[in-house]
Amino acid sequence: MGRNKYPEETVAKILDAALELFCAQGYEGTSIQDIVDRLDGMTKGAVYHHFKSKEEIFNAAFDRAMTPIVEHRRSMLGVGNMTGAQKLKRLYAPESVVPQIELWARMRPAADPVKSSRLLAMQYQGSFNESADGYLLPVIEEGIADGSIACECPREAAEAVSLLANLWLLPLFRPLEPKERMLARAQCLTQMAAAVGLDLGNEVLQTTAQIWDVWDRAGW
Amino acid sequence: MGRNKYPEETVAKILDAALELFCAQGYEGTSIQDIVDRLDGMTKGAVYHHFKSKEEIFNAAFDRAMTPIVEHRRSMLGVGNMTGAQKLKRLYAPESVVPQIELWARMRPAADPVKSSRLLAMQYQGSFNESADGYLLPVIEEGIADGSIACECPREAAEAVSLLANLWLLPLFRPLEPKERMLARAQCLTQMAAAVGLDLGNEVLQTTAQIWDVWDRAGW
DNA sequence: CGATAAATACATACTAGCGGTATGTATGGG
């Protein structure tokens, strides 16, 4: 066929198919042809017309999926009438996290770290950049400034908590553990964070429990 | 040429070349031909005679490089006249860690998580299996049994400490941070571990400092 | 001990599939 009236629909179709395949089969395990085969009738030429490389498709697919999640977290930074400590607790409260989890469900990666290694690497990198530097550290520093948080090593605490939250509490790259173990992890992280001056709040337990329920229902 | 009298030398050459290339260029960035080109005169047929796939080469190369490190850690488990708490401290003491660091220097991965994603995934997986289940958890449980450690969540504490030690204190997949930041990380981890009943000992700071010196001298 | 057979250590030649490109073609909007 010739040109389409609404090319952005084509782009959306490509990204949808790509996201699903990359999650299920990993980056290297997914070929451009695999993606093309899901776009009934379309060919590789169409894909390479809209994207210049496989890598660009990968990044675009996950950027699109992550955008609402990141935006939601950032939105908490601007609020005026909260102390840093309050914002910190809220970052890990069910009301903030759970609605986003449903979005994650769309892109559940294969529970095999090697297969999902590229995604794991992105999460790892993101734990330093986006999570720690992006919104966690600013919140902590705000708390230090307004006196609501006493933390001697804000940067390090932010990095450690981000890493554990992203790669340990969210079991994206490993099989889902029994609920009580996930709760034990949450409890453990809370204690460890408290030791460096970060009170994540008791709601972390409820958050974890609700995440577990969602994922368990989704058949993880 | 025909067959070699000492094929194990050929295998060793292959694994040496493979290790270096996989570290420098990552798994996907290294082709079998790249490896073959470093084995002067040898051809792909030789490689595929000794190994049945690229993946097997990768695993064999890193298994071989990791073996002395893992063995060294395991050797601490059998000692009789030490409490669990003493063994735990010793696991992270300079005398235990630093000699092994030189071995790591041989396989310094590219400081880009995505390029090194497969190795990162292995370290991630290893943090749960080998590190936590393998020697850390047994030591903690020994300490609980002999009364030298009071830890309510041994499994979770072991996992968290392993993850942070392997992916945060050992900056294998990210650029080397300034020394004071690495020391701050060590201090932070020590405090966090203490909060869940694990006394890693003050020597962790010295260990970190010495690791930093070694890597800095190596031009990381 | 020495000939022969078998197993091994490679080299050579090839394949299917990959990411990516060059080019052709049809359709929409100005």
Place this chain on the structure above:
DNA sequence: CCCATACATACCGCTAGTATGTATTTATCG
């Protein structure tokens, strides 16, 4: 009517892997 755009088609170099051929070592047996 025309041209930019949205595709399709045909192709390329490279990759991991295989099939097969060949030379040398080692085991076997008279």
